[in-house]
Amino acid sequence: MSAGRYAMVVDTRLCVACKACVLACKAENNLAEGYCRDWLVEEVHGEFPKLRAENRSERCNHCSEAPCVDACPTGASHIAGGGVVLVTPDKCTGCKACMAACPYDARYLTPEGFVDKCTFCLHRVQRGEQPACVTVCPTRTLHFGDLDDPTSEVARLLVDRKWKVNHPESGAHPNVYFLV
Amino acid sequence: MEPVEIDVGRHNPGVDPGLELWGWEIPVYLFLGGIVAGLMVVPALLELRGRKPEGAGLRMAPWLAAVLLSLGMGALFLDLGHKLYVWRFYLAFRPTSPMSWGSWILLLVYPVLVLQGLGTAGEHGRRFLRTLAGPLSGLVDRLTALADGWRRPVLTASVVLGAGLGVYTGLLLGTTPARMLWNSALLGPLFLTSGLSAGAALLLLLPLTTEERHAVARFDMGAMGTELVLLKLYLTGLATGGEPQRIAASTLLGGEWAPQFWALVVFAGLGAPLALDAAELRRHRPFTRLAPVLVLVGGFSLRAVLVAAGQDVSFALVP
Amino acid sequence: MDLNRRQFLLTSSAAAGAVGVGSGLTTRFWGLDGDPVHDPATDGDKVIPTFCEMCFWKCGVLAHVKDGTVTKLVGNPDHPLAKGRLCPRGTGGTGLLYDPDRLKKPLIRKGERGEQRFEEVSWEEALDRVAAKLKEVKEKHGAESLALFNHGYGASFFKTLVAAYGSPSVGAPSYAQCRGSRDVAFQLTYGAPVGSPEYLDIENSRVLTLIGSHLGENMHNTQVQEFAAMIEKGGELVVVDPRFSTAAGKARYWLPIKPGTDMALLLAWMHVIVKEGRYNKAFVEANTVGFEQLAAHLADKTPEWAWARTSIAPELIVETARFIAGAAPASLVHPGRHTSWNGDDTQRGRAIAILNALLGSWGAAGGFFLPSKLKVPPTALPPMPKPERKAPDTPRGAVFPFMDEGLAHGLRDASIPGTAEFDIKAWFVYGSNLIQSLPNPEKTIEAIQHLDFFVAVDVLPAEITGWADVVLPECTYLERWDDLAITPWKEPFVSVRQEVVPPMFDSKPGWWIAKELGKRLGLADYFPWESAETMVKARLEAGKYDVAAMLRTGVAGGKRAAVTTEEGATAVYGTPSGKIELFSQQMADAGLAPMPEYTPPEAPAADQFHLLFGRSPVHTFGRTTNNRFLSEIYAENEVWLNTRVAREQGFKTGDKVILVNQDGKKSAAIKVKVTQRIRPDCVYMVHGYGHTDKRLGFAAGRGADDTQLVSRVKIDAAMGGTGMNVNFVRLERAGEAA
Structure with a gap:
């Protein structure tokens, strides 16, 4: 297993919620019609005409304390290299305990019956490529890298910029960060 | 508060717009699991306290439990998405x-039920079992000897495993930090007590001696009383928790699921049978089947309502 | 395995750990413990570069092909418009390629027009029919009475065909219904085009001002890339839009202007900038004519004057004017793209052009760059016949002095007998669903009834092909070669479109259809090549390009050129004065206002709203709404309604309504989206929905089509464009039956 802690950093200032990331993921991972592993949350706060907006490209947070992995009775959900949370289809019974456990509703049951979710495109990352959503993003909103490497782009962004994570109170220590 | 518009562009089947993880199968499984817990714990406790089973009801209990457990596991199996991989458990x-x-406890429960059942069976029963076993009657004899010889350990195992099973049915939901309605340490004890009372109620519907009936009914009242207290604590915990927990509690107390919760779980399942049981025991009113039936209805409703309502409230809905 | 990562209520961790290790051994013993990283294996065994046609921007795409199937489309890193990235539609090209509803066989109409009864025929029969009919039309009515309506890059072969046939009657809705007024305005002011893709150096802008442009929802890839790069570099946005667009959500200033009054704001901004001396004096001095007249013209266009018209507070107008001027010359006021709004659109375009001149953004980094273009010799063709008559695309007697392309709606109108100089008798429609792209669809349908012949070439069925006499199924851009795309840009380049997979069904590439028709019409000399592939290769060879490398990378050129005056590029103003014309003598001579004037818009009645329409980032109007892949993201449009108004009128999100316009025209039922993001006097919807053609298996019956509500237009006096944002609607609750 390679060391490191993979993370994604999402620059909400740049994101235009075009959903290119969603479609690139679907194409790269050949997902069934009607399913997605990443998605856009568009939030608008305030009352006309005093409004402010935030767009977030969201996906599995690959939590450091992943409740889904804890909930899995068979070991199908597991922590793979770089802290990436994966599901091994051949071990999954489709019991959905992990889906109940996930604070982010990032998992779904495939038409074949096993649970699936974002893999951080680990198959690409292991070849030295970036995840499909990162490479397609026209606004360069998405950054991916190893947080354990202080010289990585993601590590530097988290030092230089203000950021937040979704629902830190979940206690799961999510690894998708949102620059604000 | 400042208005917020949230557009979540995710439409995964079974997840959006609201989670639809579990349908009827899981409440049925949790309910039957709870009853089985009751059927294991109640007769074993009575016997450990020195009351040898006399009525057919107590003798039947372990066998009935095995049947109900199998039905429950059947329901659980039906819920699996990837059924061919069930062996992975x-x-x-x-x-x-x-x-x-849970899956390992379920596996351990069967042998204990068999030993418990053999140990409790009368002469008629044992003869029937030997006939049933046919060429394996020798095995029945050996197991029966074992069950008789190890009576106390078997009874103790029955209590411990039954309690474990009961608690587990609650923990299954209770250890999901993402679902505010479920995420409570009290759900284990709550489902245990509810399971014990449901098991006791089922026993009350079976042939028992009057003494047994009184003992079981007293046990049932105790379980229900404890359950009521736990339920109160659970709801208070939610209502005085953070914003997400309050939202969760309000779906039960005054929201979408309030009618079912109040009518079926609290009134029909706990209040009414407690009153009826009290009337029967203290004022020596004749025994009716109404109270146990209500307890069973309440027990199932508790699980059905919690499973359904709990899926409605997750982090994602709370900005 | 890391067992004790988390303390649980449940566990007595010591015992648990022991069993856990045991279980690990169990599964390992069975050899079933592997957790291989699953590779979805969508990388192609061939990767073929081409360029996209999901919109008209023409980004470079790498098509991954595996076992003859296109598995995915990704951005070409060598392509200056894509820079390795794609918008959602670009990725969604496979959804078009594999659309089950595609036109599969040539069709000949049976029964009445519009009944949509067709017979599948062979190409031979269909092409013979088309050729015979076109000959007949030429003999009876003259070649000029054939109109070509087109949209898209594949039209080039049909433009050649129709020109060779002898007709000048060519129009695309992308002109008079979209960007034409803007192009004319910049041509009038600078004597130079703004281009498509527009020559905008957005990434270096310090302030970008958007007048109704909704970048981010309008997903032109390069522009959105630069838009984000600009924000990343600390650039700021001023967004003028009645709707809180995605771009408005990122803006320093959002001005929710009253629709139709942008001109007043632009004039007031210029008033402030000129009065306070904040304009780029050196630039104006050196490059413009008419500043004195402009200053005088602006004298009374005060912020207070504009306030009453735009509803934007005067202090805010002053503040934003200073903000915009403060960043000059790297302050870009976006020229817009779809600008046919109110009928005074050329004048508004002029106001934007003039404001940019005051900022000195033309030729500046962060402004309009001065594009560089590569040369590739064209295919030598015989001279085209000279038509005897001009295209009848304007009403009889009408003159639009600065119209420089054909008017698609004008050709449509000329098909109604006796209204133009002569009648259009036959239509050749390529890739343009005129029912949804021309205002007043009832008139389009009426015009069709008068035609002698109507042939449509398209990839998908659409309302328009349902009315045609012959429908020729073209293959998609992924299944064909097309002519080279030579794009003037910062990094001038040539891109190639090559066949990624062979045509599916019985569809054919446009070049083949045009060439075959040419043969049958005696015009074979205009198609002096074997195929588009040989034509493209011959052109590249003639231009001394490395053909093999070009086909491998998809792009030639792409090296940064000098495109700003700072870098040494020279701005050439092709105006009569040779300068930027703040005061336009040309316009004065044509009887038009030489400097932009404010025309007050009509006001809606008390129960009516301004009808606004725009785009979704995942769709290119109605062309993609049947694309199941893209429609997973956005399947159906909604009508946006202000929250307060919705509360007052009792509408909730999800309620179904019908929009009724000032002329009683009704839309299909559409869901309400209640939002704070829009002015109370406006409603907004995404264009391209409400398909009625049942052959569009997915899109038919989803949402509503705004075009049905555009029964009124205001004609641009300068170039004949149709201002379409002049319609008002009220909301009617859709009955159960609706």
């Missing part, structure tokens, strides 16, 4: 996963 033990604990 038994190639791993994951100590952090209640589902894993």
Whole structure:
């Protein structure tokens, strides 16, 4: 297993919620019609005409304390290299305990019956490529890298910029960060 | 408060717009699991306290439990998305996963039920079992000897495993930090007590001696009383928790699921049978089947309502 | 395995750990413990570069092909418009390629027009029919009475065909219904085009001002890339839009202007900038004519004057004017793209052009760059016949002095007998669903009834092909070669479109259809090549390009050129004065206002709203709404309604309504989206929905089509464009039956 802690950093200032990331993921991972592993949350706060907006490209947070992995009775959900949370289809019974456990509703049951979710495109990352959503993003909103490497782009962004994570109170220590 | 518009561009079947993880199968499974817990614990406790089973009801209990447990596991199986991979439960033990604990507990329950059943069976019963076993009658004899010889350990195992099973049915939901309605340490004890009372109620519908009936009914009242207290604590915990917990509590107390919760769980399932039982025991009113039936209705409703309502409230809905 | 990562209520961790290790051994013993990283294996065994046609921007795409199937489309890193990235539609090209509803066989109409009864025929029969009919039309009515309506890059072969046939009657809705007024305005002011893709150096802008442009929802890839790069570099946005667009959500200033009054704001901004001396004096001095007249013209266009018209507070107008001027010359006021709004659109375009001149953004980094273009010799063709008559695309007697392309709606109108100089008798429609792209669809349908012949070439069925006499199924851009795309840009380049997979069904590439028709019409000399592939290769060879490398990378050129005056590029103003014309003598001579004037818009009645329409980032109007892949993201449009108004009128999100316009025209039922993001006097919807053609298996019956509500237009006096944002609607609750 390679060391490191993979993370994604999402620059909400740049994101235009075009959903290119969603479609690139679907194409790269050949997902069934009607399913997605990443998605856009568009939030608008305030009352006309005093409004402010935030767009977030969201996906599995690959939590450091992943409740889904804890909930899995068979070991199908597991922590793979770089802290990436994966599901091994051949071990999954489709019991959905992990889906109940996930604070982010990032998992779904495939038409074949096993649970699936974002893999951080680990198959690409292991070849030295970036995840499909990162490479397609026209606004360069998405950054991916190893947080354990202080010289990585993601590590530097988290030092230089203000950021937040979704629902830190979940206690799961999510690894998708949102620059604000 | 400042208005917020949230557009979540995710439409995964079974997840959006609201989670639809579990339908009827899981409440049925949790309910039957709870009853089985009751059927294991109640007769074993009575016997450990020196009351040898006399009525057919107590003798039947372990066998009935095995049947109900199988039905429950059947329901659980039906819920699986990847049914052909069900054996995967038994190639791993994951100590952090209640589902894993549960699947192993279920496996341990059967032999204990058999030993318990053999130990409780009368002469007629044993003869019947030997006939049933046919060429394996020798095995029945040996197991019967074992069950008789190890009576106390078997009874103790029955209590411990039954309690474990009961608690587990609650923990299955209770260890999901993402679902505010479920995420409570009290759900284990709550489902245990509810299971014990449901098991006791089922016994009350079976042939028992009057003494047994009184003992079981007293036990049932105790369980229900405890359950009521736990339920109150659970709801108070939610209502005085953070914003997400308050939202969760309000779905039960005054929201979408309030009618079912108040009518079926609290009134029909707890209040009414408590009153009826009290009337029967203290004022020596004749025994009716109404109270136990209500307890069973309430027990199932508790699980059905919690499973359904709990899926409605997750982090994602709370900005 | 890391067992004790988390303390649980449940566990007595010591015991649990022991069993856990045991279980690990169990599964390992069975050899079933592997957790291989699953590779979805969508990388192609061939990767073929081409360029996209999901919109008209023409980004470079790498098509991954595996076992003859296109598995995915990704951005070409060598392509200056894509820079390795794609918008959602670009990725969604496979959804078009594999659309089950595609036109599969040539069709000949049976029964009445519009009944949509067709017979599948062979190409031979269909092409013979088309050729015979076109000959007949030429003999009876003259070649000029054939109109070509087109949209898209594949039209080039049909433009050649129709020109060779002898007709000048060519129009695309992308002109008079979209960007034409803007192009004319910049041509009038600078004597130079703004281009498509527009020559905008957005990434270096310090302030970008958007007048109704909704970048981010309008997903032109390069522009959105630069838009984000600009924000990343600390650039700021001023967004003028009645709707809180995605771009408005990122803006320093959002001005929710009253629709139709942008001109007043632009004039007031210029008033402030000129009065306070904040304009780029050196630039104006050196490059413009008419500043004195402009200053005088602006004298009374005060912020207070504009306030009453735009509803934007005068202090805010002053503040934003200073903000915009403060960043000059790297302050870009976006020229817009779809600008046919109110009928005074050329004048508004002029106001934007003039404001940019005051900022000195033309030729500046962060402004309009001065594009560089590569040369590739064209295919030598015989001279085209000279038509005897001009295209009848304007009403009889009408003159639009600065119209420089054909008017698609004008050709449509000329098909109604006796209204133009002569009648259009036959239509050749390529890739343009005129029912949804021309205002007043009832008139389009009426015009069709008068035609002698109507042939449509398209990839998908659409309302328009349902009315045709012959429908020729073209293959998609992924299944064909097309002519080279030579794009003037910062990094001038040539891109190639090559066949990624062979045509599916019985569809054919446009070049083949045009060439075959040419043969049958005696015009074979205009198609002096074997195929588009040989034509493209011959052109590249003639231009001394490395053909093999070009086909491998998809792009030639792409090296940064000098495109700003700072870098040494020279701005050439092709105006009569040779300068930027703040005061336009040309316009004065044509009887038009030489400097932009404010025309007050009509006001809606008390129960009516301004009808606004725009785009979704995942769709290119109605062309993609049947694309199941893209429609997973956005399947159906909604009508946006202000929250307060919705509360007052009792509408909730999800309620179904019908929009009724000032002329009683009704839309299909559409869901309400209640939002704070829009002015109370406006409603907004995404264009391209409400398909009625049942052959569009997915899109038919989803949402509503705004075009049905555009029964009124205001004609641009300068170039004949149709201002379409002049319609008002009220909301009617859709009955159960609706």
